[in-house]
Amino acid sequence: MNVEIIIIGQGLAGSLLALTLLKEGFEVVVIAENETHLSSRVAAGIVNPITGKRVVKTWLADQLFSILPGFYAELETLLEAKFFYPKSIYKPFESVSEQNDCLSKSGPDDYAQYMNITPDHEAYSKFIQNPLGGFEIKEGGYLDTNTFLDATILYLQKNKRLFNQKVNVEDIILTENGVSIGAIHASKLIFCEGHQATLNTYFNWLPFAPAKGEVLTIESDAIVTENMISRGVFILPIGNKKFRVGATYAWTFEDANPTQKALEDLKEKLNEVVTVPYTVSEHKAGIRPATKYRRPFLGQHPVHHQLGIFNGFGSKGVSLIPFFARQYAAFLKNRAELLPEVNIEQYLSLYLKTKNPLEPST
Numbered sequence: 001m002n003v004e005i006i007i008i009g010q011g012l013a014g015s016l017l018a019l020t021l022l023k024e025g026f027e028v029v030v031i032a033e034n035e036t037h038l039s040s041r042v043a044a045g046i047v048n049p050i051t052g053k054r055v056v057k058t059w060l061a062d063q064l065f066s067i068l069p070g071f072y073a074e075l076e077t078l079l080e081a082k083f084f085y086p087k088s089i090y091k092p093f094e095s096v097s098e099q100n101d102c103l104s105k106s107g108p109d110d111y112a113q114y115m116n117i118t119p120d121h122e123a124y125s126k127f128i129q130n131p132l133g134g135f136e137i138k139e140g141g142y143l144d145t146n147t148f149l150d151a152t153i154l155y156l157q158k159n160k161r162l163f164n165q166k167v168n169v170e171d172i173i174l175t176e177n178g179v180s181i182g183a184i185h186a187s188k189l190i191f192c193e194g195h196q197a198t199l200n201t202y203f204n205w206l207p208f209a210p211a212k213g214e215v216l217t218i219e220s221d222a223i224v225t226e227n228m229i230s231r232g233v234f235i236l237p238i239g240n241k242k243f244r245v246g247a248t249y250a251w252t253f254e255d256a257n258p259t260q261k262a263l264e265d266l267k268e269k270l271n272e273v274v275t276v277p278y279t280v281s282e283h284k285a286g287i288r289p290a291t292k293y294r295r296p297f298l299g300q301h302p303v304h305h306q307l308g309i310f311n312g313f314g315s316k317g318v319s320l321i322p323f324f325a326r327q328y329a330a331f332l333k334n335r336a337e338l339l340p341e342v343n344i345e346q347y348l349s350l351y352l353k354t355k356n357p358l359e360p361s362t
């Protein structure tokens with residue numbers, strides 16, 4: 001079988017890149033290990049243009065958020081499934097200084113688009129603490145990642161473009177004009193392996209900083225809102241009186257299993273904001289493909305130009321990947337520039353310094 005591009009991995013990165021490249025007319029196949037604990041299946045899937053206590057726009061917010069609804073709506077039509085839900089995010093103020101910061105930011109045009117400073121506080125105060133009031137972030141939302149990934153599997157299988165297999169570095173044969181894995185030959189291979197890229201001897205010199213995260217699902221009759229709440233933890237309504245709550249961050253961890261400590265930490269933070277009864281019905285953990293400088297990794301291998309990487313989306317895969325999938329498609333199609341902050345060329349010195357002697361050679 002001859003194709004143009006092999007993608008390794010079918011989390012959010014591999015799936016969204018594959019669908020974007022197919023739309024651009026590339027011949028693509030995806031090879032992925034069938035794994036249930038991947039980050040993309042644990043993720044709450046939230047997109048939020050304003051973050052942090054200082055009420056600032058996230059990196060590239062204007063570019064990312066202007067394309068998100070249209071991007072996912074197009075995929076909902078293609079994949080015949082519903083998985084993207086625009087939602088406001090209510091943020092109760094934690095201090096008077098946060099309140100002041102927010103009110104001063106809400107004036108300028110570039111923030112006004114994302115903020116509602118006159119939400120219905122009383123409606124929220126029936127189930128959460130908000131003595132100082134709060135504000136709503138507009139243009140937030142969430143991706144039901146499991147529905148999206150399942151719909152992508154069906155679509156790729158129907159088009160004979162998905163192969164279920166773990167790929168070891170030894171399975172990859174580099175040729176003069178491309179790359180082969182078994183009977184599949186391509187001119188390029190793009191790794192979208194999530195945190196497992198740290199085991200890939202072609203790219204493990206990049207400064208990854210994987211971060212374990214844990215989330216809960218809670219159930220409550222008394223939390224009545226369509227919007228998300230964010231204070232210490234996020235509370236995301238997912239239907240049927242269920243809410244996703246999270247998330248923890250840990251840069252040192254033993255495995256990808258849920259821990260008692262994270263359960264207690266999340267409940268403690270939840271109890272600081274929620275004033276009504278709830279029960280915990282699920283607890284999951286995953287490992288985010290985070291990076292040391294909090295920017296994704298895009299580009300091609302310094303020596304083996306047939307190998308590329310599309311990874312490092314950390315805790316913001318749902319909002320970052322659509323924008324960068326389009327950018328990578330343009331890069332592959334007509335050598336359009338990659339944003340310097342994400343182009344792995346900037347880490348060439350690390351490659352030269354730490355190049356792993358185990359890296360297979362052509």
Ligand SMILES: Cc1cc2nc3c(=O)[nH]c(=O)nc-3n(C[C@H](O)[C@H](O)[C@H](O)COP(=O)(O)OP(=O)(O)OC[C@H]3O[C@@H](n4cnc5c(N)ncnc54)[C@H](O)[C@@H]3O)c2cc1C
Nearest residue numbers: 009010011012013033040044045046167194213316317318
């Ligand atoms: C608790 C938690 C909460 C989160 N909440 C959010 C959120 O609210 N919003 C948000 O935007 N992001 C969130 N994230 C982050 C989000 O999950 C990631 O940004 C995104 O899912 C990363 O996708 P990925 O495809 O790069 O990696 P992964 O989801 O890890 O997928 C990697 C894929 O590669 C495959 N693979 C790896 N190695 C091989 C190999 N050698 N051979 C074959 N297949 C291979 C795996 O099987 C898998 O299919 C959260 C993450 C966690 C853990």
